[in-house]
Amino acid sequence: MIAHPHQEEVFSSKSYLEMELLRFTTAGSVDDGKSTLIGRLLYDSKSLFQDQLDAVKKASLKKGSEHINLALVTDGLRAEREQGITIDVAYRYFATPHRKFIIADTPGHIQYTRNMVTGASTANAAIILIDARNGVTEQTHRHAYIASLLEIPHIIVCINKMDLLDYKQEVFEMLKKDFQHFSDQVFPQKDVRFIPISALLGDNVVIPSEKTPWYKEGTLLHALETIPILNDNNLTDGRFPVQYIIRPESNEFHDYRGYAGRISGGIFHNGDKVTVLPSHLTTEITSVDTFNNPLEEAFPPMSVTLTLKDDIDISRGEMIVPFNNLPIESCDVTVMLCWLNQKPLRPDGRYLLRHTTREVKCLVKTIQYVLNINTLEKQTEIKSVTMNDIACVELRTTLPLFFDSYSSNRITGSLILIDEATNETVGAGMIR
Amino acid sequence: MLQLLHLAELESEAIFILREVAAQFEQPVLLFSGGKDSIVLVHLAKKAFWPARIPFPLLHIDTGHNFEETIHFRDDLVGKFNARLIVGSVQESIDSGRAVEEQGINASRNVLQTVTLLDVIEKYKFDAAIGGGRRDEEKARAKERFFSHRDEFGQWDPKNQRPELWNLFNGKKRLGENFRIFPISNWTEMDVWQYLFQEQIELPSIYFTHDREVFNRDGVWLAWAPFMKLKPTEKVEVRKVRCRTVGDITCTGLTLSTANSLEDIISEIAATRVTERGGRYDDKRSDAAMEDRKKEGYF
Known part of the structure; x- marks a missing residue:
């Protein structure tokens, strides 16, 4: 039975209602101890229930291990349990007195780049695991590059298996320097921190380790609880993709016409002068509605309904923006494209493109280069773009898109490609 | 802030x-079990489309x-929200021979719901x-998408799911295929209770x-009803209980509890050591019970 030191205090008080949400992703392979780390995080933060723990104990015994194998906590589908691998992105949840966490747990092997990209797309923070014995490898480079490509604002590098290297400070400092040497090239401005841990024994995961007296910057959980998430949304450039039109046609709301959507950037106020794209008609916001009450202002990622002063014909896929701050409007976009599908990208191929709530057709105009994500070399002699490849691609759309660069807005700067023959999501693009 | x-x-x-x-599909429907999660869903749908009414039936x-x-609760809610209700009857599926009643001591109609559900989906297109x-409920659900594609037989292929990135959701499908949609995927049991509060x-x-x-059967408290079969060692007694989840009466585990309000329940759950599905008899059948049912087209 696990003791519950602070749960009473947490959940029975009002503080739980006043928690923030942090979404983070974990990159690392089975051998780096990623599953063990997540298991350890859940176990030491008292987030595992007795029946889950019993199931893991049972499974540990069945596999012949003497101790409880925390890696089994994250075991998912039967095929994965049988093969001892992770196939897909799994989402896990836990909460502490300070925050609620959503973990996108992604497999780290090269053939699962697409899963890592998927998990990273919604993350505010990424944990990159390094096996202290192996040091900074090509795989570490790949994980760091994907984190930077997906513009994850905060990176936590966990140097794991410190127990096997006698918790030596020199090892930690050397690996830190190695990582920085690479990361300075890919994300110089990001918030990167380093923590020496042993996921297996729990050092510096939730509980500060006595074996690393030279390390004073706090545990992994402490980092997760205190990373600032306030500034992760773009609060400067107002962007409101129209998602759905609300027309009650009831007696009470006879003439009501509301534009429902999620704020994708900036702050919208009642009374703001706005421009509607693509018509470029200008009008004024007359209310920012929600079921509970009308708001004076709304910011990302709120779901609201706007009403406008003038009766303009607006449909799904159009965008409401401040009259003096327009996005780029163009049929030509250049994207860093992660290919997600078994069928390779067709040069000159036509795909369906979804960007915010807008759907258009597009043509693959030019493939500029395919990136070797281990070496960051640009390969311009392109045979094909296959699953898990990342390529720089120029697209031409049939109708204009209203977009920002991915680095300034992760919502209005991202798009997916859909194969019309299979309806599958085949590509994920970040606009340059 | x-x-x-x-x-x-x-x-x-x-x-x-x-x-x-509502924007991407022609004929959506909201699955309403009467349980707390689907009650939260109906409230969210009310908020999403206000001041219009919910644009799909329950x-x-x-x-x-x-x-x-x-x-009773269901009928009140439907009235209050001016919603449209469709009822699919497992009894009718059994009577028409589409579904076969389970026999034996652990007989439950929980699995049979799948037959009725798929029939109703087909009938109303x-x-x-x-x-x-919710993804926190069970390990097979941890990899579920918000938009979960089902083939024309209503089946789920966990190894071939569409990637979901950012907030771009792909609801494209062929004729006869459909989607299961899980808007509260990212909520935990505690989030649901706190939201209700x-x-x-x-x-x-x-x-x-x-x-x-x-x-009591194998450590799980079950409600007694006249159609349920008891083992010789089991005896019916009166206890103070509450439901933690609500499913078919034959397989819904009860919690011994004196919790009288949402606050009581929240502090009780904070102290509990068993997940809510730990009390679901249907999940105890095997390690991959949920995974198997989901592949067949279960909720």
Whole structure:
């Protein structure tokens, strides 16, 4: 039975209602101890229930291990349990007195780049695991590059298996320097921190380790609880993709016409002068509605309904923006494209493109280069773009898109490609 | 402060998904079990489309083995929200020979719901069924998408799911295929209870403590009903209990509890050591019980 030191205090008080949400992703392979780390995080933060723990104990015994194998906590589908691998992105949840966490747990092997990209797309923070014995490898480079490509604002590098290297400070400092040497090239401005841990024994995961007296910057959980998430949304450039039109046609709301959507950037106020794209008609916001009450202002990622002063014909896929701050409007976009599908990208191929709530057709105009994500070399002699490849691609759309660069807005700067023959999501693009 | 708290962010995400369903599909339907998760869903749908009414009907798959209170509650809610209700009857599926009643001591109609559900989806040509499934419930659900594609047989292929990135959801499908949609995927059991509390949402009385005739089977307290078979060692007794989840009466585990209010329940859950599905008899059948049922087209 696990003791519950602070749960009473947490959940029975009002503080739980006043928690923030942090979404983070974990990159690392089975051998780096990623599953063990997540298991350890859940176990030491008292987030595992007795029946889950019993199931893991049972499974540990069945596999012949003497101790409880925390890696089994994250075991998912039967095929994965049988093969001892992770196939897909799994989402896990836990909460502490300070925050609620959503973990996108992604497999780290090269053939699962697409899963890592998927998990990273919604993350505010990424944990990159390094096996202290192996040091900074090509795989570490790949994980760091994907984190930077997906513009994850905060990176936590966990140097794991410190127990096997006698918790030596020199090892930690050397690996830190190695990582920085690479990361300075890919994300110089990001918030990167380093923590020496042993996921297996729990050092510096939730509980500060006595074996690393030279390390004073706090545990992994402490980092997760205190990373600032306030500034992760773009609060400067107002962007409101129209998602759905609300027309009650009831007696009470006879003439009501509301534009429902999620704020994708900036702050919208009642009374703001706005421009509607693509018509470029200008009008004024007359209310920012929600079921509970009308708001004076709304910011990302709120779901609201706007009403406008003038009766303009607006449909799904159009965008409401401040009259003096327009996005780029163009049929030509250049994207860093992660290919997600078994069928390779067709040069000159036509795909369906979804960007915010807008759907258009597009043509693959030019493939500029395919990136070797281990070496960051640009390969311009392109045979094909296959699953898990990342390529720089120029697209031409049939109708204009209203977009920002991915680095300034992760919502209005991202798009997916859909194969019309299979309806599958085949590509994920970040606009340059 | 320009930062949403976690319940507000989860609410905003769920509303976004519900509006996306209304925009991308022709004939969506909301699966309403009478349980707390689907009650939260109906409230979220109300908020998503206000001041218009919810633009899709509610569907209740009635096993015939219900807690009576949930049926009264359902009808009240439908009236209050001016919603449209469709009831799919498992009894009718059995009578018409489409489904075969399980026999034996652990007989349950829980699995049979799948037959009725798929039949109703086919009959009304529903192309999206919105459910209250959450990823924290069970390990097979941890990899579920918000938009979960089902083939023309209603089946789920866990190894071939569409990637979901950012908030771009792909609801494209062929004729005859459909989607299961899970707007509260990212909510935990605690989030649901806290939301019910924050929003002061009414719940069926069976969620709060009451005296009930119960019996204990393999450590799980089950409600007794006249059609249930007992093992010789099991005896019916009256206990103070509440439901933690609500499913078919034959397989819904009860918690011994004196919790009388949402606050009571929240502090009780904070101290509990068993997941809510730990009390579901249907999940105890095997390690991959949920995975198997989901592949067949279960909720």
